[in-house]
Amino acid sequence: MSEQAASAPGLRKPVSTFGRLQSGVAILLVGTALMAATVLLGPYVSEYYYLATYTILQFIVLGTAWNILGGYGGYVNFGTAGFFAIGCYTTIVLNKIFPMPLFFEMLAAAVTAGLVGLGTGYLTLRLRGVFFSIATLALAIVLQTLVVNWSFVGGARGVYVIRPPISGVLMAFFGFFVPNGISYVQFLVVLMVALAMFAVLAAWAVEKSWIGVGLAAIRDDESAAETSGVPSLRLKLIATTMSGAIMGMAGAPFPYYVTYVDPATAFGLAIAVNSIAMPLVGGTATWWGPVVGAILLGSAQQILTVTISSAANLFIVGVLLVVFLTAAPRGVVGIVRSWKRGRK
């Protein structure tokens, strides 16, 4: 892709250690600042903003996770909703049989979704890329059918989830900063900021490491990459597993956020579409493309849902996706880059 060629001269410049880690440090600082703001602003902001922020953060995580495989490697995953739902239902099942802190439920969700990703990848990534895409689509529907027929997790009717209390240690920690502690929704937002930070850092690390370089080679020409010794199957499997695990983690806190989950919500088409539209609108070649896309589309949808209707806002996401794909295939990142180049 032309993007790689365009940025190649930049890579050859000698870069200091700080220069190389700059973006990572920036991600950490922004994330920490957001967490602090969420804790400190607690009582002064209406709950609606927390709910909206949660949704946008969730899409940052999902878009970033999708981009690790889709943007860097060029393999389209249509089954984001499936991985997300694995996370949701891992929490629901664990909550029913053996309640534990949310952090461990998220870990369990990551492991489950990561393994499903690895399995799907192992079975289909050796075929043409298209088959992987179709298989992920299939995976989401098969999983949904299983859940619909599984009465332990509520079947098609869905299930109510009771929010557990925030553990004493965490409460004491937050109480150190704000006298009254924090509400559960605030806690979820802090958690989501942390997860988004983790996801973006992971994507950044992949992008800058040999994995990202290898994936880019696969995306540009897979057989050429294999001939030059890129271990393509291994790289694709690493990316699929990571991507699936992060999507699962994004789903794990969701039952506590909505408190009622049914298969139609957990496997919602909106999740699959948004997690593809956001990276593609933002730009797939860099770690910040999906973040920009998620913030733009996410906040636009929040505003539209309030002002028009939720069906109309999904329609607009679809139209934006198609418009960007045809008119600006490199996304917002591409537009910014060509604008910068034009000014020089």
Add this chain to the structure above:
Amino acid sequence: MEFSWDLVINAIVTGIVLGGFYAAVAIGVTIAFGMLDIVNIAHPAFMIAGAYLAFLGWEDFGFDPFVSMAVFAPCGYLFGRAFYRAYHYFFERRGDESLQGLAFFFGILFIVEIGVVLVFGVDYRSISEPYLESSVSVGFVSVPWRMLVPFLVGLGMLGSVHLYLSRTFTGRTILAVSQDVEAVRLIGANPIRAKEIAFGIAVATAIIAGVLLIIIQPVEPSITREYIGRAFAICVLGGIASIPGTLVASLILGVAEALTTTFYGPSWSPAVSFGLLLLTLIFRPVGIFGR
């Protein structure tokens, strides 16, 4: 449900009849995906567009479903040609079809589905004609015309596409494009034009399949998702580019679904096609008729 041979035979007959309709759905995917290498996952979207057009025609103008087919299929053909032009211009020409092109079709699928929701709502829509309400019985097996009409039209469509592709010059060019685009250029035929015509045909079959769908059952917008699985499962199982393969795979899927519905309940039937697709991809990715 308790096992009995009556049920099995009834399910098999229903499955075969249903399979004929599935063949009508899948033939467009076989053409677009198998022969032209265009991963048109928006195929079911064109199909429900056809179903809702037939509903509009029936409700507002009293069109018989067959009149709808005759009116809307040519429109679908022209639309398909224009659509391929746009797809070629924006994606194929740039070599972007694997990521951006695939996402583009996904976007189109989504736009059509939500568009139908916005215009018609999420209620089920259906049409009825007196001749569709009766049924044909042989012994204890009885098949309603509602199912038999789509079966016959599906088979007829598969036959005509097969004849067109094997007997006409343009048809043979389309088959040649599926094997070697450069070779087609060398003999002086225009591969882009052949692909354009073939994609037009694929969309026209989708429109007809949509009309057949609303004959069989009431339709609602989210039905597209089930049919992505069915169409691609059939296409892959049948060997991707093979028309006889498409027919055999359609019948297999139809029978498998009918048996599942009879003995395990309809809530399991979406998993049949996708399960079959996953199994095919895992164990025999070239399909039963693949080379």
